[in-house]
Amino acid sequence: MTAIADDGLPLVGTLTLPTGPGPHPAVLLLHGSGPLDRDANTGGRLRMELGPPLAAALAKDGIATLRYDRRGVGATSGDWHATGFVDNRNDAAAALRALAERPDIRADAIGLIGHSEGAVHAMSLGALPQVRAVVLLAGFARPGEDALRWQARMIARDLPAPVRPLLPVLRVLANRQLARIKTTSTDVARVAGKRMNARWMREMLVHDPRPDLANLKVPVLAITGGKDIQVDPADLDEIRRLVPGEVEIHRIPDLTHPLRRDPGRPSARSYPRLMRQPVDADLLARVTGWLAHRLREEPPVERP
Template identity: 65%
Template sequence: MNPGTSTGTNDVRELRLTVPAADGLALAGTLTLPAGHGPHPAVLCLPGSGKVDRDSNAGRVRMDLGQPLATALARQGVASLRYDRRGVGATPGDWHTVGFLDNRADAAAALNALRGHPEIRPRAVGVLGHSEGAVHAMWLAAHAEAAAAVLLAGYARPGEQALRWQGGRIASTLPRPVRPLLPVLRRAATRQLTRLAATTTDTARIGGMRINARWWREQLAYDPRPDLARIAVPVLAVTGEKDTQVDPDDLDVIAHLVPGGAETHRIPGLTHILRRTDGPGSVLAYRRLLRDPVDGELLTTVAGWLATRLR
């Protein structure tokens, strides 16, 4: 892990640095440290899918998860590392050519680098992921000796099944005038998935758009359930009751598969983007919901849970 510049306040200190991936590419990231002398317990924070940076932002779609999460953790005495994906933000590369398994390999490299930082306790490093990041956190908890795992809106079924559930759930929240078109849209989506599965290149043009074909193939084929069954460390799994992208019932699967069980929370009103709503959790409401900050109670719960498990 290469050192960088330092900023911060009295209770939080941030270091801008780079993390070497397995192939030598420099992943640009932020290490947030609590007040006081280390070494500190720490957690690696992994974002959801898409062209997202260290704060879970993708262009004008700004989830703004990274900073408030890092601050909440630091105030509980837990350091955190987050980084820009390949081809995003300050990390070089072409995002369109990066596979699902590449993202996992980069997460494993970042976890090892975090353990090796002089201000971090190497045996007290956990993982936290949201959506796709939660699935990578499952693998790291099972195979890379993470000390604890937090799964925010993580699915517990094969990727293609998760995607089909998501498509059906989103369709059910569309305005009524659009619903007669749903059979046509489903057939079109099935054709697109078939075309994606038949690709052999990193990228492909489907529907006139340049698609990250390798990421899609690998994500659709991946089944996280065997990894869940191998996890031997504490697990906290949280999914919102109004999540339209991940089935909240997958919490029961996670609790059943993790040896010794997992602590699960199905939060009323919480959506996939970690904001609460009194209305439906439709993706059509995301733009409005993203004007609000990440749910504060969720951040407090996660930070407190990790502080207790990483002592």
């Protein structure tokens, strides 16, 4: 399936339909940050492979799933390095519109599933009239710079012992790089000799998802792993406080940011090992069951 972005760029993806006649309820899947394809994989070794198992589980419950390649990734053209945080949100809105316009999809029964950055965009898009339910997987509920600094502290805490004495110097260098990014005005910049998506970073740093959470009127399911070191699990309480309507939160023990469980000490160094395992089956069952209950039933009739 192809959705057309606001600037005319085709966003190429996969629409997984349940068996049987439609129209079907559906979900738009929004992945985390980085040059991710429709299945949340990069060209490198880290393959999250979230799309296929989630789409298969939802199809068994009678729900279709749309997932697409980000700009400059897979079959979608463009330059990922020049794509902003706001661009990603606008592309998601375009994909949502395309999904709702299909005759084999129930336009009154569409949900959003967002992971990490995708969860933050789902907070923004959840107030659109097409959306009936929102699932937030590892979504932060604080300004972007605060979320980034929390993540940096957690990752620094797990540096190898020989590197730890260098932490003060590393913090100074990281703060300098962050300040350098803030002063850029181009889409792409070189920071410490590395080509970076500067506009994405600038927009993410100043984004505050809390007003979007306060504007959500549809049911919300928020899940963060107890061993997530990229998003503070404590943000679940802020999500519950801010969302005015139905909200259900779960802090799942041993669940990590890549949505796999790890009984050991949480560490980004364990990601290659964890991603050789399947996405947590209990998480898939919890998400699909919650969505099936809210998307498959007929919407309430509004009285004049």
